[in-house]
Amino acid sequence: MSKIRTFFLIGLIVxxxxxxIGFIGxxxxxxxxxxxxxxxxxxxMIIMLWGYVITLDNIDRNVTRNVxxxxxxxxxxxxxxx
Numbered sequence: 529m530s531k532i533r534t535f536f537l538i539g540l541i542v543x544x545x546x547x548x549i550g551f552i553g554x555x556x557x558x559x560x561x562x563x564x565x566x567x568x569x570x571x572x573m574i575i576m577l578w579g580y581v582i583t584l585d586n587i588d589r590n591v592t593r594n595v596x597x598x599x600x601x602x603x604x605x606x607x608x609x610x
Contacts, residue, residue: 531586535579543572 546568553561 530583532579532583535582536576539572539576539579542568542575546572 546565549561549568550565553559553563553565
């Protein structure tokens, strides 16, 4: 499974936990569960964004490597035509 899917699934699980805590916080009066649910929302967003950043970093590395290989191939083709 790719890294972005893993981070996205972990973020969704944390988000679902936050939603459940939020619903319980609406039912139980005088509890701080609503604030806790907001914390879980923020944490889930950070996890999902971190997965996205890691994936973009991997894509950038692959593109850089492919560009270097293409330049090497073009140099080889240029030398072969001379």
